[in-house]
Amino acid sequence: MIFADRVSRIKSSTTLEMTNQAAELRAAGVEVLSLLAGEPDFPTPEHIIAAARQAMDEGYTRYTPTAGIPQLRNAAATKLSRDNKVETGPDQIIVSNGSKHSMYNACLTLFQQGDEVIIFTPYYVSFPELVHLAHATPIFVDTDPEHGFEPRFNELEAKINSRTKGIIMNSPSNPTGGVWNREAVEQTIQLARRHDLWLLSDESYEALSYDQPFESPAAVVPGYKKILTFQSCSKTYAMTGWRIGYMAGPKEVVAAMTKMQGQSTTCPNSISQMAAIAALIGDQSMVAEHRAAYKRRRGLMVERLSRIPFLSCRNPGGAFYVFLNVSGLFGKTVNSSSHQAGNRQLRTPRDVTEFILDQARVATVSGEGFGDQEHIRLSFAVSDEDIITAVDCIRAAVANVN
Numbered sequence: 448m449i450f451a452d453r454v455s456r457i458k459s460s461t462t463l464e465m466t467n468q469a470a471e472l473r474a475a476g477v478e479v480l481s482l483l484a485g486e487p488d489f490p491t492p493e494h495i496i497a498a499a500r501q502a503m504d505e506g507y508t509r510y511t512p513t514a515g516i517p518q519l520r521n522a523a524a525t526k527l528s529r530d531n532k533v534e535t536g537p538d539q540i541i542v543s544n545g546s547k548h549s550m551y552n553a554c555l556t557l558f559q560q561g562d563e564v565i566i567f568t569p570y571y572v573s574f575p576e577l578v579h580l581a582h583a584t585p586i587f588v589d590t591d592p593e594h595g596f597e598p599r600f601n602e603l604e605a606k607i608n609s610r611t612k613g614i615i616m617n618s619p620s621n622p623t624g625g626v627w628n629r630e631a632v633e634q635t636i637q638l639a640r641r642h643d644l645w646l647l648s649d650e651s652y653e654a655l656s657y658d659q660p661f662e663s664p665a666a667v668v669p670g671y672k673k674i675l676t677f678q679s680c681s682k683t684y685a686m687t688g689w690r691i692g693y694m695a696g697p698k699e700v701v702a703a704m705t706k707m708q709g710q711s712t713t714c715p716n717s718i719s720q721m722a723a724i725a726a727l728i729g730d731q732s733m734v735a736e737h738r739a740a741y742k743r744r745r746g747l748m749v750e751r752l753s754r755i756p757f758l759s760c761r762n763p764g765g766a767f768y769v770f771l772n773v774s775g776l777f778g779k780t781v782n783s784s785s786h787q788a789g790n791r792q793l794r795t796p797r798d799v800t801e802f803i804l805d806q807a808r809v810a811t812v813s814g815e816g817f818g819d820q821e822h823i824r825l826s827f828a829v830s831d832e833d834i835i836t837a838v839d840c841i842r843a844a845v846a847n848v849n
């Protein structure tokens with residue numbers, strides 16, 4: 448069948464491949480532990496569910512204003528001021544079906560053919576594809592693992608030219624867990640300012656910074672008007688399936704994005720919007736509780752991984768991923784497996800994830816889909832017990848490489 452070009456221009460999700468392989472094994476009766484999760488393993492807090500229930504009981508089941516109901520835009524403004532020192536008003540906020548949807552609307556609104564958009568490697572898988580969907584070109588800039596995966600600024604400067612229209616940043620980062628320090632954020636904004644670029648800040652993991660308070664770029668340099676702040680209820684409030692995220696930025700951008708959204712999804716889900724109000728301005732105690740749990744799990748995972756030869760990782764400053772350097776295994780030979788006949792040499796992160804799935808029965812994500820050639824991603828949004836078992840199984844498998 449012949450489809451429009453844009454379908455072939457974008458890639459599908461990389462985690463899908465591993466999810467499918469793990470599912471095949473499970474179907475064959477093999478127990479597989481998954482460290483693929485890109486979402487909290489906690490349930491959505493009860494007071495948020497109660498608000499949704501109440502909304503349904505009260506018949507709150509119709510279309511809402513396209514950019515979100517005023518109470519929710521107000522709640523988002525209150526939350527941004529309270530937690531992030533980002534001072535904004537409801538007319539500077541648009542609510543969408545998750546922060547990815549907000550980012551999609553923003554890319555379609557701001558970028559077009561001939562434009563270049565800077566993306567830092569390793570990147571969240573959707574960033575290049577969203578830029579492609581806008582017919583613009585992603586330009587990749589390397590980051591420094593030694594320094595929270597902050598940009599290599601020489602390279603960043605060198606890649607900015609008259610076609611550059613924007614920079615997409617994501618701290619805390621998926622997949623690296625890197626959290627940029629204030630200086631790196633400031634330097635990036637100064638560069639954006641000097642070249643008159645949009646700065647799109649994906650703050651989906653803003654509540655999950657473990658070693659330093661998270662600082663929103665819009666609060667670090669409040670004077671720069673071309674910063675767009677993307678936040679989400681997904682990770683902060685364990686609400687991935689509710690699909691509520693929002694963007695704060697200049698009124699004109701909000702108006703243009705609202706026009707786009709009005710012709711695609713009409714509005715975000717009415718019931719989820721009521722739940723999101725309870726999330727953003729209701730009891731916040733679980734945010735700190737979840738953060739403390741993830742922080743403990745991070746310690747557990749990193750400490751146990753550090754005992755395995757050939758592998759190395761840093762303490763991720765945020766999010767719930769360990770980005771494990773597996774290049775020490777490249778060139779090693781592993782025994783025959785059910786998937787691959789004969790002995791084989793490990794050469795890529797994908798080889799390592801397949802080897803780990805095959806011999807440790809643990810599903811992880813290879814770095815290639817994030818634009819990386821040395822790492823694999825392990826999620827610690829799983830129980831302590833699963834972390835311990837999974838890492839022990841990986842250690843046992845690695846002990847057998849030659």
Ligand SMILES: Cc1ncc(COP(=O)(O)O)c(C=O)c1O
Pocket residue numbers: 485544545546547548571617620621649651678679680681687690691692
């Ligand atoms: C960096 C990043 N941005 C955006 C998203 C999507 O979030 P949402 O559920 O708000 O669309 C994710 C989800 O994994 C993510 O990791």
